[in-house]
Amino acid sequence: MNTNKLRNTVVETYAAAVRDELGAFPADDVAEIMDDVREHLEQVAAEFGETLTTPRLVDRLGAPAEYARELSAAAGLTPPPTADAATSGTAFWRPAMRLVTAAFAAAAVVLIGFAVLDVLFISGDPGMLLGTAAVCAVIAAAGAALLVAHQEPAAELRLIPGAGALAAAMWWVRGRPWGEPAVEFVTSLRPAWWVVRAAVVGIAVAGITTLAMGAFSFVVALVASIWLGRKSRAQEMHGRAARLVPAANVALAVGALVVCAAIASGARPSDPEYVSYDAGYQDGYNDHLHQSSAHRTGDMTEDDWVPLGNDVAYGPDGELLHDEDWVSVENIFAYGPDGELLRDVRLFDQDGNPIELQPFGECYDEETDRTLLTTVTSPWGSHVYPRYSVEDDGYGGCTEPALKPPFGDRLPGAAAGPSVSRDTDAATEPEDEEDK
């Protein structure tokens, strides 16, 4: 019983692949040939008995593409003049359409690959890549849908450049000893896909309307999805319906991609109040401290400037602290209650992470041929403010690092508030003699 079922699966899969390969020939011929092919496959399967596996069948008969080629050549079948040749208008557009579809499908796959690499190793912000991939996938899916309309889908899709190679690769995998378990494993994940596609519908509805509507849609879609999935797995779908289900699957997969892209890009800050800092560069911060410890006393000289490289200029999400005009904040000046400029203020967030603004302005010094950042992080750490700043001196060089408080050392018009004992702190500051 079980072996019969397995035998049928192997035979049916192989026969279906041969049928697809023969798609370009007249339907009547193909139907008759397929009767012979089924009979043949049954005989071979019976010969193998319980030991029948796809690799064995492929080993015996060759891959379905090979089998179909041999069969059609020996049978003297000639592919009919296609509709392309009949009407000159489609003769150009159909191949062009196939090419475009293949190109966009390939682009979508490559972009998704890049997005995965990006998430794993680079910036972790694949929104842009995923968005482009989604657009490509939509175009490719639309192209394929247009091509398949009013045509035998298998034959038409096979004409898309690269599709034949994909089918061949699939059968190469099936022909390996590990191929069958791998395909079986992927096939066994089908119920998971039924849930995933329902979830995609639910999330999409929730995004457009409300969470409750989304949850409701998810449940409805789940029931429908499982019903459809079981029906198509039992191969109870025929004709139009059997063609619509894969099309809907592709549409949903593309939809899921779009949703992912939207979520990935939506995670970026959109309101100007958004404050971020980079906790990930704790290492760089520590290195910096260590490097600079020798210069804690004494004046800052040019050699003390330890410009942060461009590689640490931005946070992992590309976020920068900025003001309401979207001008990035590079320096912070804190004034005490008495209106006095505070120096060497160490800033931390609610979790105790140092707040490190990422400097990005640059100044090129012709004499030393060095590009310096216009804000110099304090030797005490890159979370210590205010920072010294460097400017272009107008003669091809850069000015010495200096404090440039916007309101000077003292807030204009600030009333002397309650006295704060900050004199002791000030005594230890290395830049104390800096006069503005």
Place this chain on the structure above:
Amino acid sequence: MDTSQLLKGVLDLAVLAVIRDADGYGYDVVRRLRAAGFDEVGDASVYGTLRRLYSAGVLTTYVVPSEEGPHRKYYSLNGPGRDRLDRSAKTWREFTGAMNELLDQRTPGEHTPGPPAFGQRIPGRADQETKES
């Protein structure tokens, strides 16, 4: 010489010959050809050839239900089929005769060639000729 290439030209004849005395279904024909020594014949080629010969009107078919598995489509030679077989067989004999003669021709004084000392024996050819003649 690649026997599968040789076979391509004469597969029609081989298939016709195999079902001359007893009708056969597709897989049966494959097996008979194998048993006759055509190891390299492809299953699909045989099925395709049967179909082409049937379309050409030299074979007739009838279906025999099998107690186990699918029904079997038997092929048998009809009148035109026998004619075709006779003509093809004649052509083949003339062809092989001429070829044998050509190969057996030797210039006087040359001794019988043994296996070439440094060349490779081609295993397929000798088998092919002895079996078919």
